[in-house]
Structure formats: structure tokens, C-alpha cells
Amino acid sequence: MSSTIIRTDQLCYNYTKGVSTLTDIHLQVNRGDIYGFLGPNGSGKTTTLSLLLGLLKTQHGTIEILGKDLQHHRKEVLRKVGSLIESPSLYNHLTAKENLEVYREIYGASKARLQGVLNIVGLSDTGKKTVRQFSLGMRQRLSIALALLPKPELLILDEPTNGLDPAGILELRSLIRSLNKEEGITFLISSHILSEVEKMVNRIGIIYKGRMRFQGSLGELHKLQQQQSLVQLDTSDNLRAWAVLKKFQAELQDEDLVVPYTDLAQVAIINRMLIDNDLDVYNLHPRKQTLETIFINLTTE
Amino acid sequence: MTFTASLRSEFLKIKRTSLIYIILVAAFIIPFVMFFDYGSPDPEKLANGWDHFYKEATMVFVFVFLPMFFVLTSTLLMQIEVKNNAWKQVLASPQPFFNIIFAKFIIIQTLAFAFVVVYNAYMVLSAAVLDMAYGSDVLAYLKRWPELLKFNLNAFGATIGISTLGFWLALRSKNFIAPIAIGFLLWVIGPVSLEFKLPHIDKYVFVLPFTVFAKKFEHQRLFYQLLSLGYGLFFFTIAYVEFVWQRVQFKWLWQRPGRIVQ
Ligand SMILES: Nc1ncnc2c1ncn2[C@@H]1O[C@H](COP(=O)(O)OP(=O)(O)OP(=O)(O)O)[C@@H](O)[C@H]1O
Numbered sequence A: 001m002s003s004t005i006i007r008t009d010q011l012c013y014n015y016t017k018g019v020s021t022l023t024d025i026h027l028q029v030n031r032g033d034i035y036g037f038l039g040p041n042g043s044g045k046t047t048t049l050s051l052l053l054g055l056l057k058t059q060h061g062t063i064e065i066l067g068k069d070l071q072h073h074r075k076e077v078l079r080k081v082g083s084l085i086e087s088p089s090l091y092n093h094l095t096a097k098e099n100l101e102v103y104r105e106i107y108g109a110s111k112a113r114l115q116g117v118l119n120i121v122g123l124s125d126t127g128k129k130t131v132r133q134f135s136l137g138m139r140q141r142l143s144i145a146l147a148l149l150p151k152p153e154l155l156i157l158d159e160p161t162n163g164l165d166p167a168g169i170l171e172l173r174s175l176i177r178s179l180n181k182e183e184g185i186t187f188l189i190s191s192h193i194l195s196e197v198e199k200m201v202n203r204i205g206i207i208y209k210g211r212m213r214f215q216g217s218l219g220e221l222h223k224l225q226q227q228q229s230l231v232q233l234d235t236s237d238n239l240r241a242w243a244v245l246k247k248f249q250a251e252l253q254d255e256d257l258v259v260p261y262t263d264l265a266q267v268a269i270i271n272r273m274l275i276d277n278d279l280d281v282y283n284l285h286p287r288k289q290t291l292e293t294i295f296i297n298l299t300t301e
Numbered sequence B: 001m002t003f004t005a006s007l008r009s010e011f012l013k014i015k016r017t018s019l020i021y022i023i024l025v026a027a028f029i030i031p032f033v034m035f036f037d038y039g040s041p042d043p044e045k046l047a048n049g050w051d052h053f054y055k056e057a058t059m060v061f062v063f064v065f066l067p068m069f070f071v072l073t074s075t076l077l078m079q080i081e082v083k084n085n086a087w088k089q090v091l092a093s094p095q096p097f098f099n100i101i102f103a104k105f106i107i108i109q110t111l112a113f114a115f116v117v118v119y120n121a122y123m124v125l126s127a128a129v130l131d132m133a134y135g136s137d138v139l140a141y142l143k144r145w146p147e148l149l150k151f152n153l154n155a156f157g158a159t160i161g162i163s164t165l166g167f168w169l170a171l172r173s174k175n176f177i178a179p180i181a182i183g184f185l186l187w188v189i190g191p192v193s194l195e196f197k198l199p200h201i202d203k204y205v206f207v208l209p210f211t212v213f214a215k216k217f218e219h220q221r222l223f224y225q226l227l228s229l230g231y232g233l234f235f236f237t238i239a240y241v242e243f244v245w246q247r248v249q250f251k252w253l254w255q256r257p258g259r260i261v262q
């Protein structure tokens, strides 16, 4: 069994000729991952996920899911994939149960499974209520139940927390974690808020304007965060201080001197070096990057 | 994952939709009008009119109502997916593209069949009431059932082309108005060109039902049935090919995409 669940290569897409929406997307999701696919509005998350499900025609590049080429094994692949793309796809005139019943035999799921997924999302007692009478959160839950129906190996969820209340978000998060741990389901979850997925994902891909800006483990993102932290300095002679701190890759920015650092001990060393060189330190301000600022840096020009 | 699963899925979707009521109401209109329009029975003819009651009414039914029914129900059926943003879920499920649209087509045909049956039931009923009122043989009309059956089968067969054309229009359109408007325009061409007696107009897909009634075309019944079937295959093939084309690069049917560089 291959350990790579999703692999795309040189995936490009444009809705209109000449305007490329996606450029060279190389996504890699491994078995057992909870992969957070992040990017601001309009960056191409939904487009990418739609391509993975064959909802859009692949124009360029290749998509391999569960070790199979999507174009040639569409049905085989889709049988093992649950999905929720953008807004819920539910029949408003049907009840929760009927909505799942529509897909039950297509996925070869049992009646018990149907009841099971309704229990999981807490919608087992909606009875004769049709989806039209559901709240936004209830619809979202039912969509998640629908995605779970096939007992998928892979779940592709596009902004699944849309419309959920804080308790619902926490619930979903723990549901995802437990499904990942207990049933070994691999997740690909898109979001535009890093902090929302930060606590559950182990791998992150960041997309901006249709290009991958980052892909790696959460640890690697943390490393990037440390690399990008800066200490801001003002001394009695910034030019001389810059010469002293050259080996730290110090840079003069306007009036100030900025020096990258990885931990605070390093800041102390920098300070001592300045003092040892008879420089007075007027201001020393370590600006620690957070994951959020890294994310914002990666997703702005 | 078989075709029956797709079919079952499609049948479940039409539950509680307006499609059922359309059948019950639309099928009622002609029998209702005929009932109140009926003069006194022709003393020349024993039972109440076959030619002047049933055939006259059914001509309108098959030439006007049935084609419009196909256009309208196809559109409504596709709108179930469009309105609910549900196409993406259907297409992300492991069903062959062919099964997805063929199941929908079977639904349309089943609804149309029900439409014809309900219409006939209403006609028989109003004929029976009239017969009773005028003291003629209530069963005389029904006794002609082999003719009735043959007639209806012919009429149904002659609309297969229209049904697939309407189906294709509805399938390819995201909105509600376009397929109905285009369908209606294409239909209007029929009676207008008949009026002008354009050559070969009898072979126009929307005119085919007319050939079932016109004495002139009686001897060519089989030809028109086959022509209708031909239209049916043609439009359904187009609908299918287009549906797949929008989602799959055809070159991959005979060519593997470039292997992934490891
Ligand atoms: N059907 C469409 N036709 C043309 N352009 C589209 C279409 N759908 C999306 N786009 C464009 O493609 C780009 C990417 O859109 P996409 O929906 O993939 O973004 P997203 O990352 O999912 O955004 P969001 O967080 O708002 O959901 C946007 O610039 C959008 O305008």
C-alpha cells in the first residue's frame, strides 16, 4: 500500500484562457496525514480540491490519488473518498435520512452505517424535518455525515467549519482527530485561518494566488517562523554596530538595525557584543514571528 | 455501484417535488376541456365519439402537451441538482457518467409514461360519464383497447426524439429559462412550418408526433418510429459526449498522461 495518498504534479488550471488560476501545484499528502490546505479568499483552494475530485477537467499536470491516476481510475478512486466542497450539496426537500439514502447504495453502505454517521454528527433525531428547515450548522453537519458515509480512506473537506458555532468547531476538530487516529482516515482540509487548523494538522500547504508558497510539516513551518524572527536595534552608532554584527546577517533598515535571531539567548549575545564594543544600546526590540505573521507574509506580496 | 443504485438514487430525489403534481394537473386539462366542450352524441355513431372525442383530444395531447412535458420536466429534474448545489456531490460519487445521466433519462421516461397513463385514465373517465349522461354504452370506448394501446405506443414512440432533445437542452443549461425557451421555440417551428407546408417538415423532430394522426403518413408509421428512435439516439449521444467532454480530456481515453517524476 502506497504511503502517498495524494500527489499532484505540475497541476495548472485556468477558468478563462490567459488567466491562470492555478500554477504548478504540487501537493503531497501522505497516509495518516491531517493536511491543512491554507490560503486567503480566492487563492485557489476550492479549484484545487475540485480538480482532485474530477469536478473540473484537468488541463495540465497529473493527479494521483491512493496510488492511482485519477483520469483512468475515477470510479475506483472516488469510492474511497468522501468530500465536502464549498457549500453543502443537500436536497432541501428531503430529510436528513433521505439525503443519505440517496447515496447509500451508490457507496454500498449499510443502513446501520447510515444511522451511524447520523449519530456521529448528532443528527439522529431530526425525524421528518426536511433540510430546508435546518440551520446552517445542521446542514454542515449533515454534509459531513454524507462525506463519512462511504467509510472513506481519504476525506477532502473544503472549509468544513463554515457556519459552525464554537462548540461545533471544537467538536468537529475532535471528530477529525479521532477518525484520523482510530480509523486511519487521511484528511485534506482547507481553511483560510491558520489558527483554526493549527492545532490538529501535522502537515501544511500554503497557497496564494494559485501558487504553492509553502509545503511541509508543522515543525518545518515553525522553523521558518524562527528563521524569520528579527531583533530591532538602535545604538549610539548604528553603522559601527552593523559592522560588529555582520556575521549575524545584520541589516540597516532606515534608522534601525535589524538582526535575525532564532532564540532569545542569541539576542542576549548580540546585546553583549554591542556593549563589549563600546556601543550604547538605546533600544532592543525582539520581534518574534508567529505562525500567523508567517502565514500573512507568505500570502501577501 | 450498479446502474440500479444510480436509478434508485434518482428516484429518491424526486420525492415530494412538483413533478408528480404536474402530471396530475397537466393530464387533466384536455379531458376537462373535452368534457365540457362535448355536444350531444352523433346519432350516426353508436358509442360516443372515438374520432371526435379521443383522437381529437389526444392529437393535441401528443403534439403539444407531451413535447412540452418533456421540456419542462427535464428542466425541473436538472434544477433539483442546480438549485441545491448538488451536482458536485453527484459527480464526486463513484458512478459512471453514463449511469448518472441515463438514470435521469429513465426518470423522465417513467414520468412521461405515467403522464400518458393518467391522461388516458382521465379520458376514459370523462367518456364514461358522458356516455352515462347520454345513455350510450359506457364500455364501448374501452372495448377498443387494442387500438387505444397501439395508438398510445405509437404516440409515445414518436416523441422519443423530442424527449432526448429536451433532455440535452436541460442538461447543458444551468438556468431554468433557457431550455424551456429554446424548447418552446423549436416546437413552434413545427406548427408554423406545417402551415406553410415546407418540404420534409414531416421529418422534423417536433413534427413526428403529428404523423401519428395524419392519414397521409399512415402507411409510413414504422419509418417515423425509427426516425424518432434515431433522433433519440443522436441527441442522447450528444448529451452524453458533451457531459463527459466537460470533465475529461478525451485524449486520455487512448493516451496516458505523462508519468509523475519521482
Ligand atoms: N467558476 C469560475 N469561473 C471563473 N473563475 C472562477 C470560478 N471559480 C473560481 N474562480 C476564480 O478562481 C480563483 C480561485 O478561486 P477559488 O474558489 O479556488 O478560491 P478559494 O481559495 O477557494 O477561495 P475562498 O477561500 O474564498 O473559498 C478566484 O480568483 C476566482 O475568482
Ligand SMILES: [Mg+2]
Binding pocket: A045, A046, A047, A086, A158
Ligand atoms: Mg473556496
